[in-house]
Amino acid sequence: MTAETSTWATKKGLAQMLKGGVIMDVVTPEHAKIAEDAGACAVMALERVPSDIRAAGGVARMSDPLMIEGIMAAVSIPVMAKARIGHFVEAQVLEALGVDYIDESEVLTPADEVNHIDKHLFKVPFVCGCRNLGEALRRINEGAAMIRTKGEAGTGDIVEAVRHIRTLLAEIRRLQSMREDELFVAAKEMDAPYDLVKQVAAEGKLPVVNFVAGGIAIPADAALAMQLGAEGVFVGSGIFKSENPARTAEAIVQATLHFDNPKIIAEVSKGLGSPMRGIAAVTIPEAERLAVRGW
Amino acid sequence: MKIGVLALHGAVIEHIQTLRSIGVEPVAVRLPEDLEGLSGLILPGGESTTMRKLVARWNLREPIMALARSGAPILGTCAGMIVVAKEIAGGEEPVFPLLDVTVERNAFGRQLDSFETDLVVPVLGDRPVHAIFIRAPIIERVGPGVEVLARLPDQRVVAVRQRNVIAISFHPELAGETRIHRLVATMAAEYAEPHEGAVVATGTVPWSLGEAM
Numbered sequence: 001m002t003a004e005t006s007t008w009a010t011k012k013g014l015a016q017m018l019k020g021g022v023i024m025d026v027v028t029p030e031h032a033k034i035a036e037d038a039g040a041c042a043v044m045a046l047e048r049v050p051s052d053i054r055a056a057g058g059v060a061r062m063s064d065p066l067m068i069e070g071i072m073a074a075v076s077i078p079v080m081a082k083a084r085i086g087h088f089v090e091a092q093v094l095e096a097l098g099v100d101y102i103d104e105s106e107v108l109t110p111a112d113e114v115n116h117i118d119k120h121l122f123k124v125p126f127v128c129g130c131r132n133l134g135e136a137l138r139r140i141n142e143g144a145a146m147i148r149t150k151g152e153a154g155t156g157d158i159v160e161a162v163r164h165i166r167t168l169l170a171e172i173r174r175l176q177s178m179r180e181d182e183l184f185v186a187a188k189e190m191d192a193p194y195d196l197v198k199q200v201a202a203e204g205k206l207p208v209v210n211f212v213a214g215g216i217a218i219p220a221d222a223a224l225a226m227q228l229g230a231e232g233v234f235v236g237s238g239i240f241k242s243e244n245p246a247r248t249a250e251a252i253v254q255a256t257l258h259f260d261n262p263k264i265i266a267e268v269s270k271g272l273g274s275p276m277r278g279i280a281a282v283t284i285p286e287a288e289r290l291a292v293r294g295w
Numbered sequence: 296m297k298i299g300v301l302a303l304h305g306a307v308i309e310h311i312q313t314l315r316s317i318g319v320e321p322v323a324v325r326l327p328e329d330l331e332g333l334s335g336l337i338l339p340g341g342e343s344t345t346m347r348k349l350v351a352r353w354n355l356r357e358p359i360m361a362l363a364r365s366g367a368p369i370l371g372t373c374a375g376m377i378v379v380a381k382e383i384a385g386g387e388e389p390v391f392p393l394l395d396v397t398v399e400r401n402a403f404g405r406q407l408d409s410f411e412t413d414l415v416v417p418v419l420g421d422r423p424v425h426a427i428f429i430r431a432p433i434i435e436r437v438g439p440g441v442e443v444l445a446r447l448p449d450q451r452v453v454a455v456r457q458r459n460v461i462a463i464s465f466h467p468e469l470a471g472e473t474r475i476h477r478l479v480a481t482m483a484a485e486y487a488e489p490h491e492g493a494v495v496a497t498g499t500v501p502w503s504l505g506e507a508m
Contacts, residue, residue, distance in 0.1 A: 003412040010409035013429045013469050017340045017373070020304035039348045041304055041341065077342050078406065078430065100406035100430070123407055232304075257303060257325065257349060 008145070011125035014078065014100065015146035015209035018042055018232055022222065022253050023211065025049050025236035028067065029074035035239070038249035042078040042100070044234065045071045050107050050154030050290070051237035051276065060108040062090040068097055080127065085294055086112020088121075095124040101146070103127045104139075106293035107153045107236075116294070119143025129213065131164045131291055133171035134190030137200070140208060141193045147206055149230075150291040151214020154237050156278025158215040158224065160291060165212050165228045175201040214291065217242070217275045219255030219268055226259030243273030296487045298335040298480065299324040301359075303349040305341020305374060309468035313476050319483075327358045335368040335483035337476075338375030338391075340429065340466055343400065346378055347390050356391065363393050368482035369460045370475065376462035377432050384435055393460045395438025402433040402451075402464075414465075416445040416454060419474040426453070426465035433464055459486070 021041025026032040032043045045068045047053075053060045062083050072079045078100035083090035085104055090111075094102050104117050106129050119126040120143035128139035129150035136147045149168055151161030175186060178201060187197040199207055212225035213234035222233045233256055235249075242248040251268040258264040286292065300310045302323035314321040314337075324330055336359065338346075350356050363369045369391075371379040378390040380398035403410070409430060413423040424445075434452035437443060445454035445463070453464040459482060467475045 003410040005408060005410040007411050009411055009427050009469060010406075010429055013427055013466065014406055014409065016306050016309065016469065017342070017429060018304070019341075020302070020307060021342070021345060036344060037348075039345050039352075041345045075344075076400065077344055095407070098405050098407055125406065253345075253349075254352065 006123035011145035012208050014125060015127070018078070019209055020257060021232050022249075022256050023080065023232065023234045024239055024249060025234070026071060026240075027063070029070040031240060032071045032075045032079075034246050035249055036075040036077050038246055039253035040077060040249065041232070042080055043071065043075060044103060044236075045079060045081040045099070046105075046107070049237040049240055051156070051241050051279075052154075053107060054154040054279075054288070054290075060084075062087070062094065062108070065093065065097055068094070068099065072097070072099070082108055083117070084108040085110040086115050086117060088117045091117050091122060091126075095122055099124065101125050101127055104144075105129065106150060106290050110293050116142050127211075129291070129294060130168065132167045132190070133175075133200070134192045135294065136168060136206060136210070137190070137192035137196040140196060140206070144208065146209050146211070148211040148213040148234055150294075151212065151216075152281045152284065153214045153290050155215050155281050155284070156217035156238055156241070156276040157281040158217070158221045160281050161212050161215045161221075161225060162228065164214075164291070165225060165230055168210070169229045172200055172204060172206070176204050215281070216252070217278060218248075218272075219251045219265055222252045222256045223259040223265050226256055232256065237276055241276035243275075248272050248275065296320070296334045296480075296483055297322050297332060298337065298483055299330060299333040300337045300339060301346070301355075301375075303341070303346050303353075305339045305346070306372075306466065306468055307339050309466075310337045310339050310372075310476075313468050313473055314480075317473050317477055317480060319476070319480050324355075325353065327354055330358050330362055333362065333367065334487040335370070335479055336362060337479070338369065338371040338378055339468070340373035340375065343374040343377040343390070346374055350378070350390055360391055360393070363391065363460065366459050367486050368479045369393065370479045371460075371462040372466055372468065373429065373431055373464060376434075376464055379460055379462050381438070382436070394455065394457050394462055395441055396434045396455060396462070397436035398432050398462075399435045400432050401430050402435075403428060403431055406430055412447075414445050414447070414453070418444050418456075419478065424465075424467065424472055424474070425470040426467075427469050428453075428465050431464040434462075
């Protein structure tokens with residue numbers, strides 16, 4: 001057998017190597033270095049952190065390729081970058097730059113309100129957001145090799161992240177309890193491909209790695225996500241909008257690792273300074289919610 | 296007999312499941328006390344930069360070095376290969392300087408260059424190993440006393456052993472490959488034997504005193 005690059009096993013496999021870790025949003029090479037030094041297992045390059053996108057309004061797009069190259073040169077850990085939903089040319093550009101993973105992300109302004117990117121066409125793997133199992137399986141069907149529950153990015157409010165991971169895992173448990181002949185209707189109801197529904201019912205888990213994102217601001221938030229069943233976490237504004245980004249980042253890494261050890265979570269949470277101020281997700285009008293983007 | 300998997304982050308559960316599948320009791324190691332009573336340790340794939348920081352943060356370096364020096368088998372896969380090397384190309388400090396090799400990180404390039412192939416690893420028999428390489432390292436220099444277990448067709452070294460320490464660039468745990476874990480389990484059983492029971496013959500340190508294989 002000759003060597004084959006960019007196979008499903010290598011795409012999905014990189015996400016497997018990131019499990020138990022923290023992927024941090026960064027907008028500059030300096031941020032990326034702080035994240036790496038704090039123990040991040042990967043960084044996510046984007047134009048502005050979600051809370052700034054939320055505050056600034058306007059259209060949020062992929063990051064400047066020069067900035068992405070600077071970030072790739074600054075760190076040895078994998079570099080992910082965000083493309084707009086459905087913007088397959090942004091994804092082509094990110095692939096041409098050689099990023100390690102593309103996030104087709106609702107945090108940026110969608111470029112297509114009907115179609116997501118056909119991710120099978122790319123050699124670089126993709127991570128996509130979801131709020132429930134049907135959405136996760138639609139993304140996997142389109143070629144996503146990693147899933148993250150969306151939460152509500154840029155809020156520092158964990159409530160939506162909790163809702164989404166609980167929903168996703170509860171729906172998986174529900175499939176497991178069904179008779180095989182009930183899975184056809186389950187697939188129809190959740191608008192997901194039957195083959196993937198059947199596979200999830202049999203295995204009791206998604207066929208790809210699943211992280212939690214959107215609202216993690218303190219170490220205990222990360223540990224909560226992990227105890228609820230996340231395989232790792234994404235942290236966006238929570239780090240670089242806190243009073244002490246380096247210490248907050250490091251503490252979130254330790255709390256993700258020792259998620260089931262409250263003594264250690266207490267220890268690493270001491271004296272971190274103010275977390276990001278945040279905005280209660282419940283006060284955000286429907287039209288300004290990021291999680292509802294993507295379908 | 297218990298074999299640990301360093302569980303700081305990375306492909307931990309895959310190794311744990313592989314160990315279970317061959318009837319070995321796995322232990323997730325996150326703190327020094329988790330190492331007690333282990334007869335071997337697996338250092339999984341992940342990011343070596345992250346592992347290096349977490350090993351230092353949780354004081355795992357000395358106890359893991361001590362376990363290795365006592366002769367317990369140590370298997371490093373991918374990032375695990377990087378952390379057991381005595382030398383890392385580019386001058387990074389070694390993490391567990393156990394294996395007399397120089398390792399090059401991300402030797403094939405970035406994620407776009409990750410690949411899978413079939414490899415013959417003679418020590419595991421004639422049937423090739425399905426080898427998945429993800430942002431993988433290679434062994435650039437092989438020191439005396441280090442046995443080469445596998446090479447790519449272009450002769451680059453991707454699996455080595457020095458006494459009780461085995462390091463491989465690829466991921467048997469992602470491919471349903473159990474032979475490498477079985478080899479480690481056999482070594483662990485030999486290590487465990489004189490360590491079990493109250494009286495241990497003085498100076499009996501299997502493997503570490505053995506000839507280089």
